[in-house]
Amino acid sequence: MVTGSSGLTETRKNDFRFTRRKLLAGAAGFAGGAMIPGSGFGTAHAADGFLEITAGPAQYKLYKDDAAASDLWLYDGGLPGPEIRVRRGERVKVRLINALEEATSIHWHGVRIDNAMDGVSGLTQDPVPPGGTFEYDFVAPDAGTYWYHAHNKSWNQVGRGLYGPLIVEEDDPVFDRDHDLMLIMDDWRLNDEGRLDTESFGALMDWAHAGRLGNWLTVNGKSSPSFALKAGEAYRIRLVNASNARVLELDPDSIGGQVIGYDGQVLTAAEQATAEALVIGPAQRVDLMVVPEAGRDLALVEVSTRERFAFAEFKVTGEGKGKPPARLPLANTLPAPDLSNATRVVLDMTGGAMGQMGPMRYKGRELTQDDMRATGQVWAFNGIANVGEQPLFEAARGETVLLETVNNTAWPHAIHLHGHHFRTVGADGSLGPWRDTFLIGREETVKVVFQADNPGKWLLHCHMLEHAAAGMTTWIRVT
Numbered sequence: 126m127v128t129g130s131s132g133l134t135e136t137r138k139n140d141f142r143f144t145r146r147k148l149l150a151g152a153a154g155f156a157g158g159a160m161i162p163g164s165g166f167g168t169a170h171a172a173d174g175f176l177e178i179t180a181g182p183a184q185y186k187l188y189k190d191d192a193a194a195s196d197l198w199l200y201d202g203g204l205p206g207p208e209i210r211v212r213r214g215e216r217v218k219v220r221l222i223n224a225l226e227e228a229t230s231i232h233w234h235g236v237r238i239d240n241a242m243d244g245v246s247g248l249t250q251d252p253v254p255p256g257g258t259f260e261y262d263f264v265a266p267d268a269g270t271y272w273y274h275a276h277n278k279s280w281n282q283v284g285r286g287l288y289g290p291l292i293v294e295e296d297d298p299v300f301d302r303d304h305d306l307m308l309i310m311d312d313w314r315l316n317d318e319g320r321l322d323t324e325s326f327g328a329l330m331d332w333a334h335a336g337r338l339g340n341w342l343t344v345n346g347k348s349s350p351s352f353a354l355k356a357g358e359a360y361r362i363r364l365v366n367a368s369n370a371r372v373l374e375l376d377p378d379s380i381g382g383q384v385i386g387y388d389g390q391v392l393t394a395a396e397q398a399t400a401e402a403l404v405i406g407p408a409q410r411v412d413l414m415v416v417p418e419a420g421r422d423l424a425l426v427e428v429s430t431r432e433r434f435a436f437a438e439f440k441v442t443g444e445g446k447g448k449p450p451a452r453l454p455l456a457n458t459l460p461a462p463d464l465s466n467a468t469r470v471v472l473d474m475t476g477g478a479m480g481q482m483g484p485m486r487y488k489g490r491e492l493t494q495d496d497m498r499a500t501g502q503v504w505a506f507n508g509i510a511n512v513g514e515q516p517l518f519e520a521a522r523g524e525t526v527l528l529e530t531v532n533n534t535a536w537p538h539a540i541h542l543h544g545h546h547f548r549t550v551g552a553d554g555s556l557g558p559w560r561d562t563f564l565i566g567r568e569e570t571v572k573v574v575f576q577a578d579n580p581g582k583w584l585l586h587c588h589m590l591e592h593a594a595a596g597m598t599t600w601i602r603v604t
């Protein structure tokens with residue numbers, strides 16, 4: 126399985142614990158009525174066909190309606206940003222307008238995209254300065270569940286709300302819009318007033334430990350939303366984890382259903398939604414198919430801590446009895462790796478609190494303890510902290526790469542490769558489902574294999590955004 130060994134679960138149980146304050150924990154009431162997912166593509170199209178999305182500061186209530194508003198940074202003032210929904214093979218054309226006081230860019234997570242459109246500030250484009258614009262124009266080659274988010278100082282910009290949904294529909298969708306729910310989950314650190322704790326952004330304590338963990342969960346920017354479902358009808362529920370660092374563990378019994386896709390890629394056969402399948406790391410997605418039964422409401426319940434935390438509910442009405450559709454959406458055809466003819470690359474992860482530090486280089490010189498404190502660089506890939514002049518490796522176009530990641534740290538991580546999907550490789554050589562982000566437990570080794578078919582410079586990094594900023598970022602080149 127993708128999430129690997131019991132070691133990962135063990136690690137999370139010991140090291141990840143919600144520290145929700147009483148104030149927050151006391152507010153269990155569900156707010157709001159049924160929501161219609163998505164705000165719709167096409168609300169702000171310019172005459173030239175570009176959807177204009179403005180990144181800017183906004184006041185937004187993350188907690189209850191009578192709580193104080195938070196200082197967020199949002200796309201078009203919404204949380205999440207506008208839903209972008211296209212058919213497979215269509216162009217996505219977005220003009221980013223930067224109304225922030227710092228530079229930014231947009232990354233289209235999981236899309237096998239033209240490298241120049243990947244949106245990585247400092248690698249594939251210059252960051253867009255305050256007042257500037259950038260035009261993203263690319264083809265979405267594969268159907269599935271994706272999301273977009275800021276990719277400059279992501280630990281800060283994504284952490285303040287700069288993300289939104291990107292849905293690429295199949296040629297022949299199985300679920301209509303009323304039965305297709307996009308749910309972006311996020312973990313926030315709120316202060317005693319229920320307001321986003323902005324003072325602690327960038328805290329070295331978070332960077333060197335588990336990343337920035339919060340104490341409150343939202344779904345599509347709402348606290349405890351309620352969704353109306355009809356008994357007996359089949360729904361596709363697209364779950365996205367937009368947390369900076371929280372690995373979400375959902376209780377399978379509270380939501381039920383079957384997994385029909387991971388990280389945007391529909392499976393060829395549905396699988397039971399087990400506890401292991403519902404461990405969702407930062408940036409990962411799980412697509413569920415749920416057929417509610419009459420008289421049994423459903424919920425998203427987070428269970429990685431000792432307390433069960435219900436953070437969304439699904440009110441089931443009607444008496445209908447039903448069954449899943451006869452077929453699943455058609456899976457994408459991705460460039461298949463040739464495992465028998467793969468180039469092996471080892472990625473040795475070190476650093477962080479309570480782990481092996483070992484020698485680490487940053488910007489060409491060895492880091493001392495004082496340097497680490499001064500620069501915040503505390504993690505390394507193969508002894509190098511953060512993006513350097515040289516790629517981790519180069520691959521010729523079409524070459525199969527077997528990436529063997531060894532986690533010599535005391536923490537789990539969520540490793541994301543841009544521009545490609547890969548498959549995990551089991552101990553027996555069997556291939557797991559397609560993914561673009563894999564979880565790795567402490568002292569665990571995970572092998573993934575992919576065909577490097579997309580030319581360009583591609584980031585490879587931990588999607589725990591504080592870890593990425595603190596050194597767990599490198600890049601590869603496909604020539």
Ligand SMILES: [Cu+2]
Pocket residue numbers: 537538539587588589592593597
């Ligand atoms: Cu990490």
